[in-house]
Amino acid sequence: MKISIVVAAALDNAIGKNNELLWKLPADMQFFKNLTWGMPIIMGRKTFESMRSRPLPGRINIVITRDPSSIKSSGQVQLAASLETAIQLARDTYCQEAFIIGGGDVYRQAMSMTDRIYMTRVENHYPDADTHFVEMDETNFQLIDSSAHLADEKHAIPFCFQTWERIS
């Protein structure tokens, strides 16, 4: 099973503030939905709460927490007490790919075991952000796909879909 990170990060690696995203990019939401549909998605407890504790439909939602009693969900989620347990739960689905969907804490721990990174690079800086994506060592990954999007009436900021594949 391939382990992939999916992240939208600004030029300064900002990814969130006050447990929310920093931008609204409908094309990125659609990309994320298409990519992860039907597949296991692994997230930290805070990211789950940022989704108002509602599992994303059409996907196998796995939430990591050290305190399972803290998870109040209106839908079905699988809980894992560690990232390794979450990945084993994803393996048990026999899906070919599992997606680590955040947030900053979980990305940091998952980076060393990640085969692929789907990075939406948001072309702006967010000095007020309180959560950042872990620095990616570009000597370990090669860019295999890239597609730039200009700002338009639905997207205030230009962005670029990038796919990075581990080489070492």
Ligand SMILES: NC(=O)c1ccc[n+]([C@@H]2O[C@H](COP(=O)([O-])OP(=O)(O)OC[C@H]3O[C@@H](n4cnc5c(N)ncnc54)[C@H](OP(=O)(O)O)[C@@H]3O)[C@@H](O)[C@H]2O)c1
């Ligand atoms: N731009 C993006 O692509 C993107 C994507 C996702 C999230 N975000 C943003 O990122 C922010 C949230 O990120 P965050 O770093 O604050 O939190 P997070 O990574 O979502 O969640 C952290 C929590 O996950 C649990 N956890 C983490 N590692 C664990 C481990 N090894 N074993 C057991 N439990 C573990 C702990 O929960 P307990 O405290 O319950 O034990 C920890 O407090 C928000 O602003 C969100 O909007 C951005």
